[in-house]
Amino acid sequence: MDKKIITVKEFAKKYSLGMNFAYQLANAEGFPMIKTGRKINILADKVDEWLENNIGKQF
Template sequence: MDIKQNKSMSVREFCREYGIGYNKAYQIVNAEGFPMIKCGRKILIIRSKVDEWLENQIGKSF
């Protein structure tokens, strides 16, 4: 079965994919430079940029 992956993900999907809790996910999502877009109250995380951003944060804490 070939499932096309979306270009964006929700905070809930981000939590599942990276194995973190909701509170910590919202801290990360609201960090400066995190690859996301706010559409009203909804947060869309740019899937292709997340790994690169996380790699640049190595050694930092949230």
């Protein structure tokens, strides 16, 4: 079973992104994440949908 919540590091690795850009996306408006303190938790099953809805936008 895939994890429902992933870290920014796991997100960057899964999507072949650099860490800086992964954090930039994670902090973008509407990105499917929840902050617990300073930690960013990404809702893995919502990422593809968010990316598709933001095709062509710059971050």
